[in-house]
Amino acid sequence: MSGFDLAIVGSGYAGSVLAARLADQGRVVLIERGRRWPPGSFPTGLAGVVRARLSPRNPLGLWAMRLGAGTGNALVSGYGGASLVNYGITARPDPRVFATWPVSAAELAPHLDRAWAVLAPEPNPLAAAFGDQAFLDRLEPGRRVDLANTIDWARCTQCGRCVPGCNEGAKRSLDFTYLPLAERAGAEVLTETEVVQLRPQPEGGWTLTLRPTVGGPAQPLYARQVVLAAGTLGTLELLHRSAAAVPTTAVLGQHMSMNGDGLAFLYNTAAPLAGEHGAPITTSVRLPFVDADGEPRTLTVMSGRVPALARGPAAAVLALLAGALPGGRQGPGGNTEGWWQRAGRRLRDAAGVGSAGALAHSFMYKLDAEDSARGTVCFDAQGRAAIDWPDYADDPILRFAAERLEHWARVVGGTVVRNVGSWPGMRSFGVHPLGGCRLGATPQEGVVDPRCRLYRPDGEVYRGLRVVDASIFPTALGVPPSLTVAALAERAAVDLAGALRNPSAD
Ligand SMILES: Cc1cc2nc3c(=O)[nH]c(=O)nc-3n(C[C@H](O)[C@H](O)[C@H](O)COP(=O)(O)OP(=O)(O)OC[C@H]3O[C@@H](n4cnc5c(N)ncnc54)[C@H](O)[C@@H]3O)c2cc1C
Ligand code: SF4
Structure with a gap:
């Protein structure tokens, strides 16, 4: 079956790193449900922020709030994920945090350095x-x-409008760092396109169902390898919608931070x-x-x-x-x-x-x-x-x-x-929000294995399907997480490059 060697769902800290590092390893597509938000397009007043709320009537909106019992969490939709609206605080975690993770601090250290070099805080x-x-x-x-x-201070006017987005072009959001690297290296980018579901193909590989975010007919897309990088809530929603075809372990959706x-x-x-x-x-x-x-x-x-x-x-x-x-x-x-x-x-x-x-x-x-x-x-009745x-x-x-x-x-x-x-x-x-698809050394502990491959209910892993984003954190981090999300993606990219070159290594 023709199609893509790799499909990446979501263009936040994880998806953009993977696209940048793997674009030259085959035919790679990055799929993002949100739109591009160039400098000058962000809301400039409170009324504009309210109008930019993502809703069924405004599917290309920038942000949404998801309310559960006791908590509410913001999510962001756009080319660059939450980097578009965040403060750009980039912080190294305490190595002690990784003591209970199946990824050691020493293993992650060079990937933190790589991500730091590109994000340049x-x-x-x-x-x-x-x-x-x-x-x-x-x-x-x-x-x-x-x-x-992650701000170019020479261009920054100190206006304090980083949230809800920099209209001066001073913030080094992902659309100024990893995503141009990905596009220059040949990644194909589909924005304003939502991945609705995924299912495995009997002969290997995966079919994704895509739909234009503003509505329109659904289209299938085939990829040999798939990475879910739709952010903590986005990835959980996609797995929820795909649960019949892609069942996982009982740990799914637990231990969230x-x-x-x-x-x-x-x-x-x-x-x-x-x-x-x-x-x-x-x-x-x-x-x-x-x-x-x-x-x-x-x-x-x-x-x-x-x-x-x-x-x-x-x-x-x-x-x-x-x-x-x-x-x-x-x-x-x-x-x-x-x-x-x-x-x-x-x-x-x-x-x-x-x-x-x-x-x-x-x-x-x-x-x-x-x-x-x-x-x-x-999940609410709409699967949010x-x-x-x-x-x-x-x-x-x-x-x-x-x-x-x-x-x-x-x-x-x-x-x-x-x-x-x-x-x-x-x-x-x-x-x-972190966790829900936590890394675990065994299927009793995690939803993905230490290589980020999704566990099946029988304890084996699905071939050609990984989750790499903030949902895989097994614990809280204690510092702002974007650098660590990017570093986990840098690490996963090394492993995935091997699997793309040699499918039997997957
Ligand atoms: C207001 C705000 C301020 C923050 N400040 C900081 C900070 O200063 N420092 C810091 O470290 N962290 C900060 N964070 C948190 C940080 O930005 C996130 O932890 C990080 O972006 C998570 O990266 P991610 O790749 O997991 O997902 P995201 O960045 O959320 O990206 C996921 C992307 O996937 C897309 N997507 C979802 N579902 C689908 C689908 N079905 N099909 C196609 N695309 C899909 C989404 O539209 C989104 O663009 C902040 C967050 C917010 C909201
Ligand atoms: S100019 Fe500086 S303070 Fe103002 S939004 Fe941009 S990065 Fe933030």
Whole structure:
């Protein structure tokens, strides 16, 4: 049967790496349901962000929110996956995290280096001026880890609009890094094309059912090898739709992680923190935490600025909430300000967010943490995936994070606006769902084997079918995951190149 040697589903961190590294190994096609989003095409106001929501009426939308019990997760659709809208924070994981993975830290290290070289992250040259480095040094001496972003700082205007996408062409999203490499090396790219289902062919290889994202007749596509790289929720949805033809192990959809995502504020402190301008998130502290089993886990607390488009509404909402929340507090320690100074800053934000207002004295507390990965996938009637984890906000590491924030409030003052997921009846929101197709040394432990090949229910592996994306993480990572997703794909590309050259090696 003619067709492709390799079909890759999804153009995020995993799919774009695989396309770039394997495009010269045969006839390779990269299939992406979203559209291209060149600089200048991203929404410029809140109304535009709302209009860009992916829905049945807007199938080429940029983003969607998937709600499960206790959690909500953002997903992104477009050529470049979530790199289009993310902060570009690129962080090396703690080698300790891999102790329970079937891929060792030593094995992954050269692939992390390769991905780092292509993504080329650099620290923000203005970081020291934003105030949060000094703030964190005061609160957690010796624990600061400054961050690097995939941003060309010479072109960056520090406008703070990385979310929902850089209109200046300064962000080194995948459409500026790996994807041009893939296209130059000969990969064929089908954008605005959704993979609806897959099924194995009796004579070997796979048939994918493709459909134009905006609607139209379905078409089959044959490929000898297939990689699912549709992102955590996208890959789970595709396997769910294909379950009759491609059954897997009982571990599918288990052990899902939010990567400790959480967002809270220390509002209106005495410290000036440049909340009103600058590219988001330049520094962090890594705090040690020991879980109930005595195992060490990392909590990364990043100091961020509210995305520019949301600053006005955020200033208004925080001004209203401050003091009214259960657990809200005005910490006195070390803060000699009078109430009129704090009230004055709140009023100033009402007139327009600026450096003299309360938002510019607020610490936005964005978490990435090694949570306990106890989420499970759920599907709605349309087959859309989300994570159920009703008591996520009570995960021990999130409680520890909340305690640190209370402690900081006692040191520097300010009102604690707790993680929204800890409010009664509310959910925790995340941007990097992980797991569900976890790597495992055996089919009892995983959904894919250490070579990323999908296990069959009988414990064998499917020939010519791999999953490589954020869904294969067996645990949380504790730092932003994009670099590790790319590194896992770099590693899988080496293995897959061998299988493409020599099918008996698969
Ligand atoms: C707002 C936001 C901020 C973030 N900030 C950071 C950060 O600063 N640093 C960091 O490390 N991480 C960050 N992340 C997380 C990071 O971007 C993701 O972990 C990463 O993109 C996952 O890569 P992936 O390849 O698994 O999937 P994705 O990047 O999600 O790509 C999957 C692609 O597959 C496509 N697809 C899905 N289903 C189909 C189908 N059936 N057919 C065809 N195509 C399909 C999707 O449209 C999408 O383009 C952020 C995420 C968001 C949303
Ligand atoms: S701060 Fe503005 S210019 Fe800089 S990368 Fe983000 S969106 Fe682009």
